[in-house]
Amino acid sequence: MKFQMIAWGRVSWFRLDKKFGFVELEGGIGDAFLHVSVLKAGGYVTIPAGTTIRVRVETQADRRRVIEVLSIDTSxxxxxxPAPVRSKKAD
Incomplete structure (x- = not known):
């Protein structure tokens, strides 16, 4: 069974060469997989570790993945x- 939630978290790491990274979700929920395609839909190509991000997460069989980026705070x-890279679509 799948379910979705909206959560705040911090980027643990993101590697553009691997095309994915992970977000540590607040509240001790654990981490969630973040694919580059979801990040690009949110307006970024890559973002640095430590970035605060609000996301929609889908959970299935104890695995979490980001399915939508709602907001990003690179401060x-x-x-x-490295500095964040915004997608050309977002400009």
Missing amino acids: TALAGE
Whole structure:
């Protein structure tokens, strides 16, 4: 059975060369898989670790994946991380 929720979290890591990363969800829920296609639909190509993000998450069989990015706050990104890259579509 699948279910969805909206949650806040922080990007644990994201690698453009792998085309995915993970978001650590608030409240001790765990982490959620973030694919580059979902990130691009939210207006970004890549984002640095530490970025605060509000997402819609789908859970199935104890696996969570981000299915929609609702908001992104890069002001919380970790020092030394590369700058975020916005998609051309968002400009």
